[in-house]
Amino acid sequence: MEVKSIVAGLFSNTTTNSIQTPKKPFSAFFVPPSTISSVQLQKRFFSYLYKVALSTSQRVCHSKKIRIRECRRNLVVELASDKDLRSEVRRRKLAVFVSGGGSNFRSIHEASLKGLILGDVVVLVTNKRGCGGAEFAREKGIPVILFPKTKDELDGLSPTDLVAALREFEVDFVLLAGYLKLIPVELIRAYPKSIINIHPSLLPAFGGKGYYGMKVHKAVIASGARFSGPTIHFVDEHYDTGRILAQSVVPVLPNDTAEVLAAKVLREEHSLYVDVVAALCEDRVLWREDGVPLIQSKENQNEYR
Ligand SMILES: Nc1nc2c(c(=O)[nH]1)N[C@@H](CN(C=O)c1ccc(C(=O)N[C@@H](CCC(=O)O)C(=O)O)cc1)CN2
Numbered sequence: 001m002e003v004k005s006i007v008a009g010l011f012s013n014t015t016t017n018s019i020q021t022p023k024k025p026f027s028a029f030f031v032p033p034s035t036i037s038s039v040q041l042q043k044r045f046f047s048y049l050y051k052v053a054l055s056t057s058q059r060v061c062h063s064k065k066i067r068i069r070e071c072r073r074n075l076v077v078e079l080a081s082d083k084d085l086r087s088e089v090r091r092r093k094l095a096v097f098v099s100g101g102g103s104n105f106r107s108i109h110e111a112s113l114k115g116l117i118l119g120d121v122v123v124l125v126t127n128k129r130g131c132g133g134a135e136f137a138r139e140k141g142i143p144v145i146l147f148p149k150t151k152d153e154l155d156g157l158s159p160t161d162l163v164a165a166l167r168e169f170e171v172d173f174v175l176l177a178g179y180l181k182l183i184p185v186e187l188i189r190a191y192p193k194s195i196i197n198i199h200p201s202l203l204p205a206f207g208g209k210g211y212y213g214m215k216v217h218k219a220v221i222a223s224g225a226r227f228s229g230p231t232i233h234f235v236d237e238h239y240d241t242g243r244i245l246a247q248s249v250v251p252v253l254p255n256d257t258a259e260v261l262a263a264k265v266l267r268e269e270h271s272l273y274v275d276v277v278a279a280l281c282e283d284r285v286l287w288r289e290d291g292v293p294l295i296q297s298k299e300n301q302n303e304y305r
């Protein structure tokens, strides 16, 4: 029998929307408060419960851990999988790559500060030291790295040095957000299934070399497409050909200009990117056997999208 049902049995008939208290105390352990102090009683109760749960968990649910915490004068016994405990205790470290204003970067940073993302932006990477994203990072005390090294940016890092720098920052995930240079194979090999990019169209349409920024939205309008929207995908060696992870749809209206469409898509990007990064940091991205990545619902572990 799974530990959860044993533990639930301890709290049968109690309402689930309040801190649970035992309905049928253990006669062997439940000594009327008049005999011993309530603190001693609680300690004895916790100890018993922990032994029961632990022994059962060792027999039945090796992947589960018992987390017993005292809530006011009552006991709440919860089951947490290794994954829950790990994701609960370890915030992920994020590197964001930008080339422009950085509104997606700002949105992710603010979501992190609000606790919507179980991770923190620990470094910003850009090919344009004066861009809006880099300025914002400096204002927030986030280190800025220049990449790549070019004739305009002699201080830029080489691919090898970039990988070393990201390792130094203990980066777990790399998020491209308006970065306009090709990510080198050295970084892709160093961070397998850990680099994602947001693109402002429904890939595979309107993607690839030459498709960035307003060029994308102008092409969508000119094509007569009735829908557009952002795509978040894993990054491989080529532009916009990595595995698609998430998309969101935006209607293209007959009198939409490229600028109007860009604004609608960008708004959708901010929401989608925060949701996807939150899933990444909570280990809710899983890979289907045919190689398609799926996002597990936070509310229902049996639902994916
Ligand atoms: N290895 C990868 N690197 C990058 C990817 C990727 O999927 N794999 N995505 C891009 C972002 N992007 C689309 O989402 C993109 C960015 C830039 C270009 C492009 O054509 N760039 C021009 C140069 C533009 C400039 O320097 O101003 C070019 O290469 O000629 C296409 C798609 C980020 N990196």
Ligand SMILES: NCC(=O)N[C@@H]1O[C@H](COP(=O)([O-])[O-])[C@@H](O)[C@H]1O
Binding pocket: 098, 099, 100, 101, 102, 103, 104, 105, 133, 177, 178, 179, 198, 199, 200, 211, 212, 213, 216, 266, 269
């Ligand atoms: N192909 C890459 C590309 O076009 N990326 C796009 O650049 C913009 C960056 O905005 P931001 O700097 O405000 O986040 C975003 O719309 C993003 O989808």
